[in-house]
Amino acid sequence: MARGSFREQVLKVREDAIVSAVNRLLAEKGFDLMTVDEVAADVGIAKASLYKHFASKEALAAAAMVRVLQRTADVVEAQPPALAAIDKLKAVTRWALEVQLAGEMPTLPSQNSSLRAELLGSKAYLDLLMHVSEQLGVWIERSQADGAIDPELPAEVVLYTIFARACDPVPGFLKAGGRYDDKTIVDLVLGTCFNGLQSRNRPAV
Amino acid sequence: MARGSFREQVLKVREDAIVSAVNRLLAEKGFDLMTVDEVAADVGIAKASLYKHFASKEALAAAAMVRVLQRTADVVEAQPPALAAIDKLKAVTRWALEVQLAGEMPTLPSQNSSLRAELLGSKAYLDLLMHVSEQLGVWIERSQADGAIDPELPAEVVLYTIFARACDPVPGFLKAGGRYDDKTIVDLVLGTCFNGLQSRNRPAV
């Protein structure tokens, strides 16, 4: 049993290494330009060995998305209960922007149908997505009740707007411009985003 | 000369048809999933004939981007001079959102290097991009002087934020949700965008 557990841990570590490589390559060149050969070379194993762990290229990408969603869920859980709902939302969004600026946010083309099918067929992915959405949804409604977010804005719009920061091209443009450091970029984007969600006819404090 | 002009017009019409097909396919499935065979089939000519008009797949995509930029420049030019700068900015952004919602906004993966090279090598593309940027830049500074846009926000940030609406995933998500019609979606996204660019410590009128 200890032996089995050990072997399982070895496998787990290897799969973690695979998912890390996929995560990095997805963030760097996207799904279509990422090749399975590259992933294998990056991990340092043969391509055929990769396919013993994951059934397809789509499954590799799905695993990377599950992991980043899991980490998002962890960040959500880690928010201090005493914090105001709007500040929890900002903290999670800030984390996502930082990950993206660090070049570690995997992104998938929403048009690829085989990829969509794989994601929609993954219970782990859907469960995590729903879990994160529900948590953020609670904070959004609370923020609207507090007046920190425009109560007339559909919560759906707020949720999507926050999610979309994970693949916002603006931070990348600003970083490429080279005029601002990462923290300034995050502050600027976070500011315009949440400022836009505020009520329009109310001066901010 | 009349003969030559006529033949040139026929070519022009054919190339317009090609660019239209590329535009549609880029909007629908993106650069990587678009195949040159599809473009040829869509236009109704052989693939080899396509390559008599455009040297490569990248050149096809570049032509589509030049055309959408040209149309953007046309929309910019068409703004009534009497209109307030902020309303001109909103009108152009609204147009871009409408095009995107109609599934006619071509998008390119920013990671693809061969594509980047093609774009950066296209004088028509760079000239149009600079022209549109400069026009919008004037309106942005004017809006900041008017107080319609936060004067403390770098104009660069405002410009990128407006440009990014052309590939904002939020409208597509909202449309997929099916709860709002196109006009409502555009109003919601436009509202949160420009509301976010407003000064934070000033009640809107």
Add this chain to the structure above:
DNA sequence: GTCTATAAATCGATAGAC
């Protein structure tokens, strides 16, 4: 499970006849 080698399919691009 890991490897080498290769199958199978796709796709960008071109040759050559008309």
Add this chain to the structure above:
DNA sequence: GTCTATCGATTTATAGAC
């Protein structure tokens, strides 16, 4: 310039030895 036919390279995925 348009066509048919095909090349050449890439890439996903697998077979089979160890």
